Amino acid sequence: MEFRRKKLQIVVRSPDLGLPARCLTLAPDLTLRRLKLAFLPGILLRQPLAFESLYFDLGGRPLTDSSTLTDAGIAAGSSAVLTLRLRLRGGGGDGGATGAESRDCYLNMYAIKKPDKVDPNETRLSKWTTCALSGEPLAPPVVVDRLGNLFNKEALVEALIHKNIPKEFSHIRGLKDMIPIHLSLNPGAANSETRFECPITGLEFNGKYGFLVLRGCGHVLSVKALKEVKSSACLVCHKEFSESDKLVINGSTEEVAVLRERMEEERSKLKERKEKKASAHLSGTKHAGDEHDRILDNGRKVGGAKRFKAMDMVPANATKEVYASIFTSSKKSNFKETFSCRSLPLGRN
Template identity: 65%
Template sequence: MYAEKKPDKIDLHEQRLSKWLNCSLSNEPLKPPCVIDRLGNMFNKETLVEALIGKKLPKEFGYIKGLKDMINIQLEVVPSEGLGNARFQCPVSGLEFNGKYKFFSLKNCGHVLSAKALKEVKSSACLVCYKEFEECDKIVINGDEEEVVVLRERMEEDRLKVKDKKRKVKHGIVDVKGGDKVAGKIKGNGKVENVKGVSNGGSKRFKAGDMVPANATKDVYASLFTSSQKNKFKETYSCRSLPLGRN
């Protein structure tokens, strides 16, 4: 009786390296220009673009609709490596890009940095190009299940905001200070005509008599300001009267 051949064991180290060093679509080694999607998957840009044009993108990447759904990333090649089958590292901490450490891509500039570098050098600007970024601009690369869920929720929120913005432009809805919304026709120069929902009432004019200090008579306090009453004095042949409130 023959012994059954046991299936080859999966090399977890090689599997991890493949996820971090290869294109998520073709499984070919990452080679600049590279991109990342909103969920933290990396691709060779040319491969992804060709799949989009040929409509051959797998269902698992169906949320990628076009160039707007991919972000160009800047990978730092390890100095001793060439571009072919290259390995990458954090340009600040020097940690190798191999799955052992957490890395983020900054959406605004595309630089890929280790979580350690971002934690140790706390800054609101990229540590490489100094471009400002916010917490929501950080995309974790090859994140765990919970991290991907957060990224997916953020992606859906961003898409809803874009749709809402397009709807407002289409219907001429403009947000004004204070949270109110007004509707009107938007001209080519950016001005809004026939605006509804905004009151153009003038501001209330201040009167000195409206702000009388304690233990003061309204008329006496108001008389300190020449704007509070009309000048009741008239010029005579022999003298000129001075209005109250002026020396």
């Protein structure tokens, strides 16, 4: 009985945190700090700043965490209500809140898990070892677009057929925008982070070093190899190339901008050539028609060239009229020709 008389019936609530009110039977010497530890959810207990920002008050009077229930003035048999409140810091320069933020926002700052940071090394390696469209590891046949992005040819062709190319690769319109490339296998690929390397310098194809593809032959070489060996021919197949044949793979923003400008210029020139060819074709047809119209009825052109006549090529020992009937009506008459037969006069068919 003595034990029961020492116990206190207390209601603990926290409207600031949205926690349900609880009726507890507690010992008079229990500190408010221990009560706070028992009342709060585990997620707030793991945040020291949030824990220290909470305090109890009794009838509007704030209480310290080191106070016991007896120190707070709670007597046995009284109906005490302890309220757990959130202390808002402010004033500027102390790292606290200004009071403008909602309390829910403050609590969610600790409750919501922040997304994991992406390792830049993994992002870089993925860009050089996987297909930019499917995300699968690069496997021959491999192609590169005019902006230096790497693709597995099968995945890119399938996307073109089904017309589901992402917006970022909308510049790829057909097979002409794909450049087949030859990647040199790395003999020590088992102990390396990439399967491919430069065939001249042995530098790994992993994004740590710059690489170029020669559009004429498709061989992939490191920038270092082309700098050290001054040559206008491919160092692998010895095919001649020009400066415009060099295409940077996975270049910087500035390098991609240069490649895009070059691509638009090439497309513009191709369009002009097609328009000139179509214009020349149309003008040639019209000229031929004009020449035909200039032929006179007497078999001569305005320019003086004689028109071809079958009678001029009569074989030896052949009758001219019989030979001419092969190409024209067998006999001229005053009768009108019909649609069905030129040789029969009107009224006889």
